[in-house]
Amino acid sequence: MRFLKRFPLAKPCAPFHLPKTQLHTHLKPPKANQTLKRYLKSNCTIKAFLLFRDILRKSPSTIDSYTLLFVLKACSQKSLSLEGKQLHALLLKYGFESIVYLQTSLMNMYSAAGNVVDAHLVFDEIPSKNIVCWTTLVSAYVDNQLPNKALQLFRQMQNVEPDQVMLTVALSACTDLGALEMGEWITAYVRRKYGFDTDLSLNNALVNMYAKCGDIGTARRLFDSLQEKDVMTWTSMIVGMRYMDKQKKRLNSLYK
16 A cells, blocks of 8 residues: 555654654554654644554554554544545554444544545444444534534434534534524523533533524523633624624614
8 A cells, every 4th residue: 555655745843853764663553653642742744644654664563543543633634535545445454444433533534624425434334323423423514514414414313312512513503504493402402411501612502503593682691691601602692792783783774
């Protein structure tokens, strides 16, 4: 497999200012995995690719599922479709197709490259789909500006209860569509589930949804009820109020 043969060298990225001969090519998993992870955290994806290419050439038998996981994440960071497909083939060759966290990483990789079709195909191949699988697919459609499909999938979830992350993603789709009725259903669900109403990210998504769907009164009441607020909470409320103010001015101008 000619993995990353066409991938260009990039400028060294801090803090790993190393010459080409010192790219840790002698490392084997798990030390190689630790280095790959460190490269990703430092946004040194090119070095991660180069290290993996050397492992693939010199000691392919040492590659494990975490090796592929880190390189898949590097592909997602750079939205690399071709290299991601090569990794998908390699994953199948090594027999790792049943590992759920690799499947969801594949979905993330395809989504980042704008390929929701293949992301959905990977999802369909997972025999036992957990909430992470569903959330990854719904997020793929939201991130690729297909909120209708995202909400359709959300409604189709079977035998899996949505968690705070899934609800936050679904609310993003509601916001994009102006789907206030579905947003109200999610609000009722949040109130029924113990502990969900204290999740800041979820509350921010609710405030944002109500504000952008035109129900500024509910957005304000929810905002006022929150004991914990961050920059996103305030931003959602301010943007929502400004939007409604503009709408009122437009309506008033029609009657002048």
